Each structure stands twice: as C-alpha cells, then as structure tokens.
Amino acid sequence: MSRLEINNVDTFIDGKLTIMIFTEGTVLGPKRLIDHFNHTKYVPIKNCIAKINSWSSNGAQIIYLTSRRKESSIQSVKRILVKYGFPGQYLYYRSRGEKYKDIVENIMPDILIEDDCKSIGGRWQMSITNIDRAIRNKIISIIVKEFKGIDLLPDNLTELMNYKNN
Numbered sequence: 001m002s003r004l005e006i007n008n009v010d011t012f013i014d015g016k017l018t019i020m021i022f023t024e025g026t027v028l029g030p031k032r033l034i035d036h037f038n039h040t041k042y043v044p045i046k047n048c049i050a051k052i053n054s055w056s057s058n059g060a061q062i063i064y065l066t067s068r069r070k071e072s073s074i075q076s077v078k079r080i081l082v083k084y085g086f087p088g089q090y091l092y093y094r095s096r097g098e099k100y101k102d103i104v105e106n107i108m109p110d111i112l113i114e115d116d117c118k119s120i121g122g123r124w125q126m127s128i129t130n131i132d133r134a135i136r137n138k139i140i141s142i143i144v145k146e147f148k149g150i151d152l153l154p155d156n157l158t159e160l161m162n163y164k165n166n
Contacts (some may be wrong), residue, residue, distance in 0.1 A: 020109035062088030
C-alpha cells in the first residue's frame, strides 16, 4: 500500500473518524467532456471542497484513493488536490499487484465515499464490491453518481454516518 502526503497535517490518529474518498469521478472530474480521459485537467466537482472542509472541521480525518498507478499520474492527482485546497492527509494509490480492496481493507475507514463507476462498467469496478464481507460490514459505504459530486451528502458527521444510498 502506497501513499503520498497531500497536506502537512498532524499524524494519522487511530480512533478518529476516518473518511476515505475516491478521487476520480467522485470529487474530481473533467471540466469539459473532451477531457474525460485527461486526468491532468480534472477539477473539483461542484462544491466538494466546502463539503469536505465541513467534515474535516467537525473532526473527521480525510484521506483519498486514486485510480492512477503511474507515478506521474499520481503526482498529477496530488497537484490538483493541493492546488484547489482539498483538506486531508494522504492520497493512497495501488502498488503493483494491489487492488482497491487491499487498500480499503488495510486502512479500514469508517466511511468510504465513491462513485458508481458507471462509465467504466459499474458496481464491479467499485472499491466496496470486492471487500471481504466481514470488513465490508464495518465500513459505511456511500455511493454517489459518477461526476455528479458529493454536494447532496450531509455536512453533519452523525447524519453522514447514517446516510442511506438511494
């Protein structure tokens, strides 16, 4: 499991509510349709930064997971997160032979927010799908529509933890 530090924040605190957010399709997307496959031109989706800031200021630890594997692409995602002021500590990415489920199972976030992966095949591409059932039952999975953002999710952490997908 590999990660990059995105903000110089105090160390990760065990026991503190942790929200893992998938980047591409969930909080980052193309400004123009033509840029769909050019991740270097992705921008924040709607008001996602304000939403994430709300969770962070209410005490949640924020971490991210990217689909990118190449070092240059991972650095591009990090640059976008830093450029736009996304709160949070780390950007996780898959190493050789690693799957999303491996990272999520290792981190065990309290909440996992990701998009429905509609443009790349749907549910079977999502992180939560292949996670061991015993672990999956301990993670609150929130799925949003791809490239539609997280604006409709509650600001309040208690409400977020009780959020039900439609």
